[in-house]
Amino acid sequence: MFGIFKKSDKVELYSPISGKSIPIEQTPDQVFSEKIAGDGIAINPEEGLVVSPCKGEILQIFKTNHAIAIKEENGLEILVHLGVDTVNLEGKGFERIAEVGQKVKVGDPLIKMDLEFLKENAKSIICPIIITNMDKVGNIERNYGNLKRGQRITKITLKK
Numbered sequence: 001m002f003g004i005f006k007k008s009d010k011v012e013l014y015s016p017i018s019g020k021s022i023p024i025e026q027t028p029d030q031v032f033s034e035k036i037a038g039d040g041i042a043i044n045p046e047e048g049l050v051v052s053p054c055k056g057e058i059l060q061i062f063k064t065n066h067a068i069a070i071k072e073e074n075g076l077e078i079l080v081h082l083g084v085d086t087v088n089l090e091g092k093g094f095e096r097i098a099e100v101g102q103k104v105k106v107g108d109p110l111i112k113m114d115l116e117f118l119k120e121n122a123k124s125i126i127c128p129i130i131i132t133n134m135d136k137v138g139n140i141e142r143n144y145g146n147l148k149r150g151q152r153i154t155k156i157t158l159k160k
Contacts, residue, residue: 011156015147016053019045029084032128040130048113052104065094084124093117
């Protein structure tokens with residue numbers, strides 16, 4: 001009735017970190033650069049505070065705090081991966097703020113990264129932000145360049 005309860009077929013994701021957004025293909029890890037885990041965008045961070053890129057629920061925070069999975073309110077599954085090969089650091093360089101099952105909105109704090117430690121100890125500090133259930137996605141428009149935390153990074157059109 002009048003479409004007021006109809007979900008939108010457009011989803012916007014917002015930068016979880018201030019930094020420079022780059023094509024996912026430039027991530028120094030094949031799983032991300034070849035889009036094996038999904039498609040999205042990557043950010044070379046300038047700061048350590050990581051916030052939610054969307055409204056939804058935290059599905060998983062990896063034991064090592066290097067990655068967060070969020071189910072966005074329209075059903076997209078978003079993975080925010082903090083650095084490359086950072087799982088090998090066994091949690092060092094990360095401080096968890098949020099918890100699994102928590103409802104989040106854009107800008108809610110999730111994790112703090114120690115960027116200096118990660119620059120010295122990780123393969124890369126580049127942070128891929130990907131959609132892992134690409135079967136729901138029709139199109140992704142990306143916003144590349146210098147971004148502040150909370151600026152739009154992608155506009156996604158869902159499949160009908």
